[in-house]
Amino acid sequence: MASPDALIDEETLEPFLVLVLLCGVALLFSVPWAQRVKEFSLFSFLSRLPIYFSAHAFLMGVLGLNLGATSAARGEPRPAAALLLAKRVLLGQFLTLPYLLFARSLYPGKEAALLLILVYTTAFSLACALGGRLLEGPTRVSSSRAFPLKYLAFLFYCLAPLPALLALSPLGLPAVLLGTQAKEGVLLSFAVPTAAAALFFLLLRRKRGGESSA
Amino acid sequence: MGTLERRLCGALVGAFVLALSGQGFGAARLTLEVGVAGSLVPNTCTSVAARISGVGFPFAGSLVLRQPMGNAWRGEATSTVRIPLTLLGTGLQEWAIPIYDATRPLEGVLLDASGGPLASATVNLDALRRDAPFPLQVGTFGQPVTGDPAFVDPEHLPLLWQSYEGISSVWLGRLSSGLNPERCAALARWILAGGTLVVFTGRDFYLLDSPLLRELLPIDLPTLTEDGRGSFYLSGQAKSGGRVLLRQDAVPLLLEGDYGAGSVFVVTKGVFDVDEATWAAISSHITPAHVLSLSSPTKALLEGVRLRRPSYLVAAGLVAASVLALATIVLRVGRPRRRLLLLAITTGSLCLASGLYTIWAERVAALYQYITIVHVQDTVAITMFDMELFATDDRPVRVEVRDPLPWLEELPKSLQVARFDIDLDLRNGIASLVLAAGETRSLRAGDRGQALLRVDRFEESEVRIVNREAALGQAILFDGGRAYALGSIPTGESRFRLRDAIPAEDVTLEKDAATVFATIAGAFPFQEGTWLVASREGEREKRYSGLEIEVREVAVYVVKGGRNG
Numbered sequence: 083m084a085s086p087d088a089l090i091d092e093e094t095l096e097p098f099l100v101l102v103l104l105c106g107v108a109l110l111f112s113v114p115w116a117q118r119v120k121e122f123s124l125f126s127f128l129s130r131l132p133i134y135f136s137a138h139a140f141l142m143g144v145l146g147l148n149l150g151a152t153s154a155a156r157g158e159p160r161p162a163a164a165l166l167l168a169k170r171v172l173l174g175q176f177l178t179l180p181y182l183l184f185a186r187s188l189y190p191g192k193e194a195a196l197l198l199i200l201v202y203t204t205a206f207s208l209a210c211a212l213g214g215r216l217l218e219g220p221t222r223v224s225s226s227r228a229f230p231l232k233y234l235a236f237l238f239y240c241l242a243p244l245p246a247l248l249a250l251s252p253l254g255l256p257a258v259l260l261g262t263q264a265k266e267g268v269l270l271s272f273a274v275p276t277a278a279a280a281l282f283f284l285l286l287r288r289k290r291g292g293e294s295s296a
Numbered sequence: 297m298g299t300l301e302r303r304l305c306g307a308l309v310g311a312f313v314l315a316l317s318g319q320g321f322g323a324a325r326l327t328l329e330v331g332v333a334g335s336l337v338p339n340t341c342t343s344v345a346a347r348i349s350g351v352g353f354p355f356a357g358s359l360v361l362r363q364p365m366g367n368a369w370r371g372e373a374t375s376t377v378r379i380p381l382t383l384l385g386t387g388l389q390e391w392a393i394p395i396y397d398a399t400r401p402l403e404g405v406l407l408d409a410s411g412g413p414l415a416s417a418t419v420n421l422d423a424l425r426r427d428a429p430f431p432l433q434v435g436t437f438g439q440p441v442t443g444d445p446a447f448v449d450p451e452h453l454p455l456l457w458q459s460y461e462g463i464s465s466v467w468l469g470r471l472s473s474g475l476n477p478e479r480c481a482a483l484a485r486w487i488l489a490g491g492t493l494v495v496f497t498g499r500d501f502y503l504l505d506s507p508l509l510r511e512l513l514p515i516d517l518p519t520l521t522e523d524g525r526g527s528f529y530l531s532g533q534a535k536s537g538g539r540v541l542l543r544q545d546a547v548p549l550l551l552e553g554d555y556g557a558g559s560v561f562v563v564t565k566g567v568f569d570v571d572e573a574t575w576a577a578i579s580s581h582i583t584p585a586h587v588l589s590l591s592s593p594t595k596a597l598l599e600g601v602r603l604r605r606p607s608y609l610v611a612a613g614l615v616a617a618s619v620l621a622l623a624t625i626v627l628r629v630g631r632p633r634r635r636l637l638l639l640a641i642t643t644g645s646l647c648l649a650s651g652l653y654t655i656w657a658e659r660v661a662a663l664y665q666y667i668t669i670v671h672v673q674d675t676v677a678i679t680m681f682d683m684e685l686f687a688t689d690d691r692p693v694r695v696e697v698r699d700p701l702p703w704l705e706e707l708p709k710s711l712q713v714a715r716f717d718i719d720l721d722l723r724n725g726i727a728s729l730v731l732a733a734g735e736t737r738s739l740r741a742g743d744r745g746q747a748l749l750r751v752d753r754f755e756e757s758e759v760r761i762v763n764r765e766a767a768l769g770q771a772i773l774f775d776g777g778r779a780y781a782l783g784s785i786p787t788g789e790s791r792f793r794l795r796d797a798i799p800a801e802d803v804t805l806e807k808d809a810a811t812v813f814a815t816i817a818g819a820f821p822f823q824e825g826t827w828l829v830a831s832r833e834g835e836r837e838k839r840y841s842g843l844e845i846e847v848r849e850v851a852v853y854v855v856k857g858g859r860n861g
Binding site for chain 1: 598599600601602603605606608610611612614615616618619622623626627632635636639640643646647649650651653654657658659660662664686688690691734839842843844
């Protein structure tokens with residue numbers, strides 16, 4: 083039976099399982115397929131992309147959204163919800179930590195970039211979780227509208243910056259951090275999810291105040 | 297102050313201002329001369345000579361040669377060569393430098409020790425441009441050879457053999473002052489690499505006679521003989537492998553001999569003793585230079601290199617274990633605390649296993665570097681290098697090259713497909729290039745070699761080898777057309793007894809050296825005299841500018857032996 087304050091149980095297993103499984107698939111795609119140098123060119127388009135880290139950032143965002151929705155559906159009390167969501171996001175990171183360590187051998191000498199990606203994905207996932215929790219709350223938007231709305235906003239945030247400012251997109255930031263291109267917009271890319279997480283946290287507290295007074 | 301004093305003061309102030317502006321006495325001056333006999337072929341190494349004056353001697357600084365290449369349609373790139381300078385006085389300094397594009401000028405900047413510019417010079421290369429290798433006539437001739445030749449005085453021949461790259465054949469006519477030994481050695485090195493030399497002798501022979509030239513000629517004990525009509529021809533004993541190509545009145549007129557991978561043709565008569573018909577007959581026998589190229593075997597060897605990467609099986613196992621552990625623990629363990637504890641233990645164990653694996657596993661290398669080296673040694677020696685680079689990472693590459701050589705980059709027709717900028721720092725032996733993941737670069741260079749090995753063939757089927765290099769992995773000795781496997785050759789002196797010759801079809805080196813040997817074997821006359829062919833292979837990993845680089849190297853030594861006893 084699901085415990086209301088459990089970090090992970092049968093109800094919340096699915097988002098974590100999706101994260102671990104799909105990140106694992108991405109990890110397999112990240113290992114160069116070619117055996118020999120002459121075979122490399124066939125797959126170079128894949129090797130140019132930090133597939134694992136882009137997938138990890140994207141899936142951590144999805145995990146956050148799912149955790150937010152589950153938290154709202156379970157009616158977890160708001161004072162504890164934010165902290166519980168933060169712990170679940172950290173659990174998600176912990177469960178994929180073996181992959182990150184494995185990915186070190188794919189990007190030798192770039193440990194600092196890997197650490198930055200870890201920090202970024204935590205902030206991004208937390209912002210998604212708190213945003214999802216906020217949006218799916220009973221007094222705001224109906225669940226049928228909230229679902230497409232949050233995913234549209236999520237996809238827009240992931241895809242829209244790609245042509246203009248790669249670093250701002252969770253899909254593009256790993257490429258910027260691990261690659262050679264100018265690190266334009268990296269500070270902004272960290273500031274946006276951090277600021278969003280802080281804002282959503284404050285809004286959750288305000289809602290809690292509103293609900294208490296009502 | 298009188299008028300004279302005022303004038304004197306004015307002159308002194310003027311001289312001081314002029315000196316400060318660097319326009320007056322003592323201003324540095326740089327003059328560049330590019331090409332051999334005022335000609336060059338793009339995408340080859342050629343001679344670049346610099347004359348520096350107006351600097352304080354001894355002078356320490358550097359010369360930067362910058363050459364833009366391409367255009368908006370073809371794409372653009374820049375070649376930069378940084379040459380360290382230590383000068384004791386004014387004089388001509390000469391280097392062999394790659395020239396890529398004759399449609400764009402070459403700019404030279406003289407820098408002082410702190411990197412401040414002192415003088416600059418620009419050379420318009422378009423006027424020097426040739427589209428194909430050309431014959432070079434040295435000295436005085438009655439007529440030009442076919443193929444749009446260039447003419448040069450012997451004292452203006454290149455000092456470095458690499459500068460001959462754009463030349464198809466060198467013809468020595470009447471040289472009133474002979475050949476400078478250093479320039480003669482450079483010419484001999486080029487022939488060793490596959491060059492072609494044509495020497496007119498006859499009565500002019502003694503003008504150019506030297507010990508090194510005698511080594512090149514296919515005639516032993518050359519003497520002048522009169523033909524009975526007042527004309528002189530060179531006669532002597534044909535060396536082993538020497539071939540008579542033309543005769544005139546039963547007297548050999550044109551002989552050909554091998555020197556390393558190249559050919560030396562001797563016309564036994566003087567350049568002014570040959571009539572037009574004979575000249576045409578001689579010209580028809582001359583084969584153009586075919587300098588050894590290591591590009592194709594190096595490319596093949598690089599393509600065959602196994603990529604370093606972590607194991608797929610381990611990655612799949614890690615994913616499977618993570619998914620199974622998560623699902624099993626969450627579904628099977630009821631108590632939340634115990635569930636979390638078990639998840640922490642299993643994930644922690646997986647982290648430990650993954651971390652340990654990445655310490656021992658093969659890490660993805662950002663750059664693969666394959667270098668082939670061929671060292672050819674006869675009376676003189678050369679070393680030829682070919683370097684192929686392959687990147688799996690988009691970061692710019694700074695390749696530490698072992699020898700500070702002017703590496704020539706092989707360029708495609710279109711420069712739009714990648715960034716082909718190359719920066720050579722000859723002081724520190726660093727080549728800086730930009731490669732994106734999946735791109736390759738091909739570079740080649742040549743150097744004057746050292747006498748690394750000495751091979752002496754004795755009677756009683758014995759051979760003595762003195763090896764001044766590191767131990768060589770495997771060796772074959774060719775002696776009088778037969779081949780003997782010698783095995784490995786240690787450093788220092790060693791003696792081998794030649795017992796059972798190996799069949800012709802088994803004559804090869806092992807592993808990667810076999811590919812290099814197969815490419816160069818046909819260029820050398822192994823069926824004549826004594827030759828040692830040996831090889832050394834190695835691979836190493838290095839980190840440079842945060843990049844994991846895998847370096848493989850194969851060196852093949854081809855050494856002409858001598859006969860003693």
